[in-house]
Amino acid sequence: MRSLILITLVSRIICFFYFGDQALQNEWSILVHNLSYNGILGYNVVVNDYLAIPKLAVPGETVLPSVFMPPFYAYYIYTIKIIFSNYLNFINVIVISQITLSTISVVLFYKIINKTENKKNSLIYSLIFSLIPLNIYSSVQISSVSIQVFFLICFFYYLQKILLSKHNIFDLINFSFFSGFLILTRGEFIIFYLFAIFYLFIFYKISLKNFIISLLVSSIIISPYLTRNFKTFESIILTKSFGYNLLKGNNPEFKIEGNAGYIEKEFNRKNLKIKADDSYEINLDNFYKKKSINFIKEDPLFYLGNYIKKILAFLFFDPNSTYPNYYNVFHFIPKIIISILSLLGGIVAIKKKGFYQFLSLYFFLNILFFSIFFILPRYSLILLPIQILLSIEFVKNVLRKFFN
Secondary structure, eight states: OHHHHHHHHHHHHHHHHHHOOOSOOHHHHHHHHHHHHHSOOEEEEEEETTEEEEOOOOTTOOEEEOOSSOSHHHHHHHHHHHHHTTTSOHHHHHHHHHHHHHHHHHHHHHHHHTTTSOHHHHHHHHHHHHHOHHHHHHTTSSOTHHHHHHHHHHHHHHHHHHHHOTTOHHHHHHHHHHHHHHHHHSTTHHHHHHHHHHHHHHHSOOOHHHHHHHHHHHHHHHHHHHHHHHHHHSSOOSOOOHHHHHHHHSSSSOOTTOOHHHHHHHSOGGGTOOOOSTTHHHHHHHHHHHHHHHHHHHOHHHHHHHHHHHHHHHHTOOTTOOSTTTTOHHHHHHHHHHHHHHHHHHHHHTTSOSHHHHHHHHHHHHHHHHTTTOOOTTHHHHHHHHHHHHHHHHHHHHHHHHOO
């Protein structure tokens, strides 16, 4: 175990020195700046009565409250900035914290595997998970993905414990606690949390009391943000980016990775005349949703074909990826091997009630859901722990058949 922790830390520290982010990037820089500037988690700044754009606000400008991005990571960065920026490089603190959480994720992953494997095999499989290049690289980038992977492994760790001992209330509370934070990190996770809790209720017969306790705990975690949104937008919403994401992945100039350039070209904000008030992002997203649904209705077979292409890209690889180093041999070959084995493992595991059946169902539900929109390479990291576990299940199944 000590060797596993040491290798995990050293690999990420080396990557930090060579590839670590040195500043806030993209939407995170805007959100955190505007939150620091006037206390509003805002992405868009008013230009005129009918136009707002994403930018760093300056004195005299009005920041509109945002509901476009999940809030957790922005507040995570902001909290670290407030605490450390006066005497430390807070960017380094963020990356170091992510390296720490990534290391804890590897340890918890080992504990999950160790429930069904011996110590030696558990260490080997955990080392594979630890040293996947994308897993190392993401921990030193200003991105919410490493935080999400940490929460996700905690989610699976406590879910497994519930499946083994469904009467332990503390495991249920921890499971629900991390589910709440996952929802705040990725708004769509509420679908997967509800799927998990109903799976436990229907197939593992957890009591109605425990079912309600889980819902209450997760609701308490997300309630401050829901309250903020209700007061601001007079609506109970977590995030409002469905329309934008749907249009980005479903438009006449289709790309598996999504085509934001098409939106900017065809539906430039300055031509839309949407009132720049607190509901600007909601109304803008509703406009995008309407356009994307119209496109799909006009040529359903074209978009069905694109949906299948996105599923295949998520399962295996994107043949037209434009991401830097996507086809690097250290990324591409492990990805293909794990993709094939995990698909076969998912098919095998789905037949057997238990933890691996849940992983299989969760795996396929993710693929079917995200392929509605578009597929980015980093999405693979979110499924990586599951893919390794399903790959192990498939290999074990093959070995059992060959060696009786």
